[in-house]
Amino acid sequence: MPPYAGQTFQNRSQIASQYGGGPYSGIETPSGADYIMIFSNENLDLYQDDFDSSGDVIVYTGTGTNGDMRFDGNPGHKNGAIRDHMSEGKSIWVFNKQQCQAYEFIGFYFLFNYYWIQSLGEDGLNRQAIQFVMKRLTTSSNIASTHQYRPDQYQYRSNLLAKFNSKCVITGLDKIELLIASHIKPYYLCERHERSDVNNGLILSPLYDALFDKFFITFDEYGRIVLSSEIQRCLKNGTISVNETAIINIDENMEQYMSFHRNQFHIRNNNV
Numbered sequence: 001m002p003p004y005a006g007q008t009f010q011n012r013s014q015i016a017s018q019y020g021g022g023p024y025s026g027i028e029t030p031s032g033a034d035y036i037m038i039f040s041n042e043n044l045d046l047y048q049d050d051f052d053s054s055g056d057v058i059v060y061t062g063t064g065t066n067g068d069m070r071f072d073g074n075p076g077h078k079n080g081a082i083r084d085h086m087s088e089g090k091s092i093w094v095f096n097k098q099q100c101q102a103y104e105f106i107g108f109y110f111l112f113n114y115y116w117i118q119s120l121g122e123d124g125l126n127r128q129a130i131q132f133v134m135k136r137l138t139t140s141s142n143i144a145s146t147h148q149y150r151p152d153q154y155q156y157r158s159n160l161l162a163k164f165n166s167k168c169v170i171t172g173l174d175k176i177e178l179l180i181a182s183h184i185k186p187y188y189l190c191e192r193h194e195r196s197d198v199n200n201g202l203i204l205s206p207l208y209d210a211l212f213d214k215f216f217i218t219f220d221e222y223g224r225i226v227l228s229s230e231i232q233r234c235l236k237n238g239t240i241s242v243n244e245t246a247i248i249n250i251d252e253n254m255e256q257y258m259s260f261h262r263n264q265f266h267i268r269n270n271n272v
Contacts, residue, residue, distance in 0.1 A: 002093070010102055035093050039103065066121040066127070071083055082132055094109050116264070170204065222247070225244065
């Protein structure tokens with residue numbers, strides 16, 4: 001039987017005896033289980049996890065004490081388990097370590113997105129770390145209903161379509177049902193007013209939206225497209241087709257958001 005929100009466990013060993021996993025790692029992937037367990041605030045000297053005031057959103061730093069974090073290898077495969085949990089049909093269980101050393105079960109979550117930051121490892125050296133942004137589920141099994149947690153962006157999309165004449169800013173595609181209202185500064189990192197600010201958005205076709213959302217492309221201060229080394233390599237191999245000379249219009253109101261995206265692009269692509 002899954003734990004319930006607010007349930008307290010005396011220690012990690014008690015959790016492990018009921019639900020599997022070990023007593024130490026911040027991310028546990030019990031063999032054969034349809035869930036992943038995350039332990040927040042486990043190592044305050046190295047990581048500082050962050051909940052919003054309601055507890056519905058958590059920003060959680062991935063596992064790995066030294067060197068750049070990874071999605072494979074050991075312990076990187078545990079980061080990969082969080083990234084891939086929905087495709088694997090697994091829920092995320094979040095436990096929060098209390099000052100009394102007990103653990104409180106916070107709830108069931110799903111991965112909304114992740115991004116890369118610069119941080120210091122346990123050895124004091126600078127490295128790239130992964131931060132996962134997760135949102136609360138209403139039930140432990142309803143993984144497919146995660147779309148309900150993103151507020152209705154219908155009006156925002158309508159406003160962006162009007163601003164950009166219902167066309168992709170790169171390709172000129174005007175098939176409205178294929179166009180995506182793409183936030184420049186990622187939605188999960190926005191202040192409330194930024195989420196609906198038309199200066200914080202572009203209209204993009206699906207391919208360019210995916211590339212922009214995952215920081216494979218960005219735009220410089222003159223609106224010129226910038227490609228990651230991975231995309232440049234794909235271009236040379238002929239496995240992707242993108243407009244490497246594209247230029248879009250970026251005014252000063254948009255630039256405040258684009259500079260944020262550009263910075264994340266450079267961090268993500270080891271080009272700081």
